[in-house]
Amino acid sequence: MKVAKFGGTSLASAAQIKKVCEIVKSDEARKLVVVSAPGKRYKEDTKVTDLLIRYAEARLQGQPAEEVQSRIIGRYQDIIRELGLPVEAAEEIAAQLKEALHYIPAEDPGRFMDRVKAAGEDTCAKLVARYLQSQGREAVYVNPKDAGLVVTGEPGNAHVLPEAYEKLRNLKSQSGIVIFPGFFGFTPEGELVTFSRGGSDITGSILAAAVQAELYENFTDVDSVYVVNPSLVEKPKEIQIITYREMRELSYSGFSVFHEEALYPAYQAGIPVCIKNTNNPQAPGTMIVSERPFHENRVSGIAADKGFCSIYVSKYLLNKEIGFGRRLLQIFEEEGLSYEHTPSGIDNISVILREKDFTPQIEQRVVNRLKQELQAEDIIVERGLSLVMIVGEGMRRSVGTSARATSALARAKVNLEMINQGSSEVSMMFGVKEVDADRAVIALYEEFFAQSEEALADMAVTLKA
Numbered sequence: 448m449k450v451a452k453f454g455g456t457s458l459a460s461a462a463q464i465k466k467v468c469e470i471v472k473s474d475e476a477r478k479l480v481v482v483s484a485p486g487k488r489y490k491e492d493t494k495v496t497d498l499l500i501r502y503a504e505a506r507l508q509g510q511p512a513e514e515v516q517s518r519i520i521g522r523y524q525d526i527i528r529e530l531g532l533p534v535e536a537a538e539e540i541a542a543q544l545k546e547a548l549h550y551i552p553a554e555d556p557g558r559f560m561d562r563v564k565a566a567g568e569d570t571c572a573k574l575v576a577r578y579l580q581s582q583g584r585e586a587v588y589v590n591p592k593d594a595g596l597v598v599t600g601e602p603g604n605a606h607v608l609p610e611a612y613e614k615l616r617n618l619k620s621q622s623g624i625v626i627f628p629g630f631f632g633f634t635p636e637g638e639l640v641t642f643s644r645g646g647s648d649i650t651g652s653i654l655a656a657a658v659q660a661e662l663y664e665n666f667t668d669v670d671s672v673y674v675v676n677p678s679l680v681e682k683p684k685e686i687q688i689i690t691y692r693e694m695r696e697l698s699y700s701g702f703s704v705f706h707e708e709a710l711y712p713a714y715q716a717g718i719p720v721c722i723k724n725t726n727n728p729q730a731p732g733t734m735i736v737s738e739r740p741f742h743e744n745r746v747s748g749i750a751a752d753k754g755f756c757s758i759y760v761s762k763y764l765l766n767k768e769i770g771f772g773r774r775l776l777q778i779f780e781e782e783g784l785s786y787e788h789t790p791s792g793i794d795n796i797s798v799i800l801r802e803k804d805f806t807p808q809i810e811q812r813v814v815n816r817l818k819q820e821l822q823a824e825d826i827i828v829e830r831g832l833s834l835v836m837i838v839g840e841g842m843r844r845s846v847g848t849s850a851r852a853t854s855a856l857a858r859a860k861v862n863l864e865m866i867n868q869g870s871s872e873v874s875m876m877f878g879v880k881e882v883d884a885d886r887a888v889i890a891l892y893e894e895f896f897a898q899s900e901e902a903l904a905d906m907a908v909t910l911k912a
């Protein structure tokens with residue numbers, strides 16, 4: 448049994464949904480299908496999820512929401528009409544969508560927002576099931592609540608609960624093709640909660656782990672995962688095979704093609720993942736697996752993500768002060784902040800955070816506490832940072848990767864704010880100013896991937912010598 452997840456771009460229009468259904472029908476093993484909400488049809492278009500968020504925000508602020516509501520309903524009506532669904536099916540789907548959007552804002556705005564957001568995938572799943580039925584296939588829409596996809600309760604940030612897997616295993620015995628809406632689950636008390644943005648990938652991975660699928664196929668709009676974001680480099684090299692660990696690092700640092708939280712369920716259950724293109728399903732795609740053959744070029748991918756800040760703390764003889772690190776991190780914990788990295792020196796340590804969490808009020812409190820409770824001598828807060836990551840299993844066995852990277856960055860006149868080599872040795876991270884991030888990624892791509900095979904082979908020989 449295979450689990451196939453189709454992203455928003457794969458379901459953006461009736462024509463795309465037809466392609467999705469052809470792909471599903473072409474392989475009997477594709478029995479569990481996870482769908483997102485319709486995404487962008489063209490570059491300037493708006494994803495249905497973004498329209499739904501706009502709608503919910505307007506309702507919560509008591510502002511007019513009719514226009515955005517009719518845009519949302521219009522998107523589905525167009526699809527229903529172009530798919531030629533029976534009138535009663537179309538009416539039923541449209542009525543259910545209208546009902547979902549008409550919810551009176553509950554006391555908890557987060558819950559209301561999640562219910563509205565989830566309507567995007569829920570309606571899409573019903574549509575796809577109806578369309579497959581109209582094609583003479585046995586297809587059934589399954590609601591995450593009925594299937595037992597139980598999750599934690601923080602709005603917009605659900606996490607699967609361990610007991611979900613056993614319940615979801617029953618999907619194996621469901622006859623016909625199951626069409627399952629991605630992106631949301633229910634708390635044990637029955638409240639709907641969505642995963643973080645892009646979270647349909649997570650649903651697919653959870654289902655694949657639950658039913659012990661032979662493969663988790665993730666269909667999107669690119670032929671493969673590329674070694675670098677294709678919006679930065681024209682026709683970058685394709686990745687044929689990559690490990691879970693490498694992909695985890697790359698998804699974390701900006702490879703938005705696969706949600707960073709989606710790998711874990713598949714990895715834990717040992718399910719291989721294949722990223723494929725709905726618009727070119729014959730292409731082999733990228734396989735994500737636990738082990739891969741070693742190749743000469745030790746770097747597998749280069750990614751960058753923006754929106755970080757660093758809090759540099761220094762104190763003479765910090766290295767001799769027992770408990771300094773614990774007390775430092777406790778301050779961040781008590782302020783409700785999770786940290787990303789903590790590069791350190793003898794007398795200093797930097798804490799890297801996501802900038803959006805570190806509001807000016809929190810910053811002031813944290814700085815005061817660092818001075819008073821830890822007697823820190825120097826505290827420098829730097830915002831607008833980007834983390835550029837070079838990732839590759841082979842880097843562990845190779846000499847000279849960091850020298851090549853730093854010289855390439857120096858040639859591109861990128862100033863390095865910070866260097867950090869993860870202890871797993873699968874990745875190397877450079878902190879740079881956000882304005883330099885794209886230039887840094889392009890310089891690193893040219894260094895590690897754009898050179899001829901002979902030049903790379905020569906370099907490998909020189910480094911070994």
Ligand SMILES: Nc1ncnc2c1ncn2[C@@H]1O[C@H](COP(=O)(O)OP(=O)(O)O)[C@@H](O)[C@H]1O
Nearest residue numbers: 454455456486667668672673675676702703704
């Ligand atoms: N390294 C990468 N390889 C491939 N695609 C990438 C990479 N980094 C970012 N992307 C972007 O991810 C997009 C696909 O993800 P997404 O928009 O979430 O698709 P979907 O709607 O199918 O979920 C691609 O169109 C591409 O622009």
Ligand SMILES: N[C@@H](CC(=O)OP(=O)(O)O)C(=O)O
Nearest residue numbers: 454455483496644645646647
């Ligand atoms: N529709 C949701 C969930 C999702 O996974 O979407 P997509 O498959 O288009 O990335 C979002 O936009 O966040």
